[in-house]
Amino acid sequence: MKMLINVPERVVEDALRGMAAVHPELTVDVANRVVVRRDAPVANKVGLVSGGGSGHEPLHGGFVGPGMLDAACPGEVFTSPVPDQMVRAAAAVDSGEGVLFIVKNYTGDVLNFEMAAELAAEEGIRVETVTVSDDVALAAGEGSGRRGTGGTLFVERLAGAVAEAGAPLERVTEVARRVADSCRSFGVALAPCSTPARGGPTFDLPEGELELGIGIHGEPGRERRGMMTSGEIADATVDALVNDLRPDEPVLVLVNGMGATPLLELYGYASEVMRALGERSVVPARTLVGDYVTSLDMAGCSVTLCPVDEELLRLWETPVRTPALRWGA
Amino acid sequence: MEPGTDRDEGTEPTLDADFFIRWLDAAAAAVARDADRLTELDAAIGDADHGSNLNRGFAAVTRRLTEKPPNAPGAVLTGAGRTLISSVGGASGPLYGTLLRRAGKELGDAPRVSRVQLAEALRSGVGAVAELGGAGGGDKTMLDALQPAVEGLTRSFGAAATAAEEGALATVPLRARRGRAAYLGDRSIGHQDPGAASSALLIGALADTATRAADDDGHRGNGADRV
Incomplete structure (x- = not known):
């Protein structure tokens, strides 16, 4: 590699x-x-x-x-x-x-x-x-x-x-x-990541399969299935999140790339996530799309929901000035 | 002859600081030799870094012991434990560090200790590891090698090494309930726990060091009962 x-x-x-x-x-x-x-x-x-x-x-x-x-x-x-x-x-x-x-x-x-x-x-x-x-x-x-x-x-x-x-x-x-x-996440891997020390993938994921419920350390997930479409992955992900969380407040949404998924794919996925949330009556207050919590060069995505009241939403909007997250400043 | 079996009952205080330094040097060599194997075991049910992390830590221990050799067994273990905590990271740094630090504190500043005293000190250390990690026997962790090893060590060095090795192999059919492998659920079954495997190396190095000390004494003709 x-x-x-x-x-x-x-x-x-x-x-x-x-x-x-x-x-x-x-x-x-x-x-x-x-x-x-x-x-x-x-x-x-x-x-x-x-x-x-x-x-x-x-x-x-x-x-x-x-x-x-x-x-x-x-x-x-x-x-x-x-x-x-x-x-x-x-x-x-x-x-x-x-x-x-x-x-x-x-x-x-x-x-x-x-x-x-x-x-x-x-x-x-x-x-x-x-x-x-x-x-x-x-x-x-x-x-x-x-x-x-x-x-x-x-x-x-x-x-x-x-x-x-x-x-x-x-x-x-x-x-x-x-x-x-109150926040909940669920991740999916399409391809494993490779650590520099190992020089190759940390687990095997055959072509044509994906891994549901992955962590962010290259550890395998809980379940393996045949490859799904972006829309099917969004439904499985949002179901897992909403079944656990059942939010009655608006949510901050993170549509996160794992490191090797192109933003083109990730934005297409974000549209499916928005659709899936809407079908389950979950209201997104603000949404971030991008590589924020990655797993080296893993291909895949995760979604995080964070319910917010007015106070938390106001805090979210205040200025932030860091290398990777920056607005209002 | 295996020390601590026939000539004495393991209650003679014959193990000095130099013995402990040679033990940890031997452990460092064993970890370096088997680093790839430990990492492979970790790749199957963890995150593929156990060998490289421990190797970095034990190399730091060897450097420290060479630069500033302590003059009591307890000080060798507490210093090595502190070095592991500062250099390994992950879960294994605090866990191995706590094992050695607690055992070292139990030994106090006695210039020589017996095998049975070492077994009791390690028993305290293993207890501290169980408490820190919130794990018990059968959870598919390092405890599955260390707990039987301590019981073995009350009988002989060789019995400790055998028990640790058997304990490590016995983790293969277990379902992990602690540590990163626990995230895999049933998929952790069928793999040896990397922490149990490295614990078996540590105890194996102890037995090897005891055997070599006995051989050396035998060659010098002053009897294996020193060990």
Whole structure:
């Protein structure tokens, strides 16, 4: 498998050097693997820190900036970062108002952030943690619980907006938790992804088949079927989401590409998702279409729904200025 | 002869810091040798990085032990655990790190410990791993190799290695209930758990180190009862 890299061992480091080179509004500590907004710590503002394995770009480093994250900690590809990174990030963004960790529910991320929260507390930093587990492909409350996927974008953005407005840690945590508890995602793979270390696909997916209920780490999904049309995939996806969520409020919608699906296909898919939502009386308030929470070069898509009341919708609309999400600023 | 079987009952404090350093060096070599196999096991039911992650961590442990060799068994294990937590990432970093750190703390600063003391310290470490990961025996995790290994170690080093290896192989028919493989449900059945496989390597390296120490002593003619 050909890849646009130098050597597999330096993929994350090279990408961070790229971010440092082209985003002067960010402070990128390449050696310690921490991306921080340049003006951190922002006085009287709660600091938001997230992180996870690399390979999901622009999540999380591309979401660092005013109105979203204060810092991101990228791990190796598909591997949680280590506690040292998170403690360093927390110290860099803590203005004295405390720090919120936003964690995707994967065993590694949860364990490393747990250890980091203990270490940061020993350094006198107030830390709260909100875990995102939005993937309806898995039954809630079974085994390790649901995975954290596309819903993370909504948690980072809405908690980031309320933090930017100067809300205290308790309030920022409450908003993050409310969003984390209410968003739902479902993903589909048409082709597996290839990690640089492995140099080839992480699982086999024969031509003519697709995988329903995938995660974002190249792990296989729950069910395999013969290839479906964009409209059929949208129906299966929206059914899975609506059966679980049954939203009675308008929803923010993320129609997300997994990394190797052309935007041409993704917009065609978005039209099918809009149709499928309408047929089930779900009202989209705002919709994002693009590659936001990816899985390297996986072909496929995921849909995330995030119910919003007037307050959350107002927060969504406030200015945001990050490399990958930017409006009103 | 296998140490800790005939000449003594494993209660003589014969294992020093140097023994523990050689154990972890042997574990690092075993992980490096089998990194591809661990990654292949992980590709089947996880995300294809267990071998490369552990290899990075144990290489860091070896570097640290060479640069600053601790002088007590407990310090060797706690330092190695801290290094793994700082360098591995994923779930295996905190889990292996906690195993070694807790075991190291149990051993305290005694300059020499016995095999039975090591077994009891590892039992504490395994308990801490179970608590941290929220897993138990039969969940298709590293515990399926480590729990029987600890019981084996109360009898002999060789029994620990055999029990760990059997425990790892016994994860094949299990349905994963913890960790990333749990997302696969029934599709996790039929594959060996990569964490159990790497745990068997760690315990195998312990038994090999004990055997070599006994051989060395045998050659020097001062008896295997040192081990």
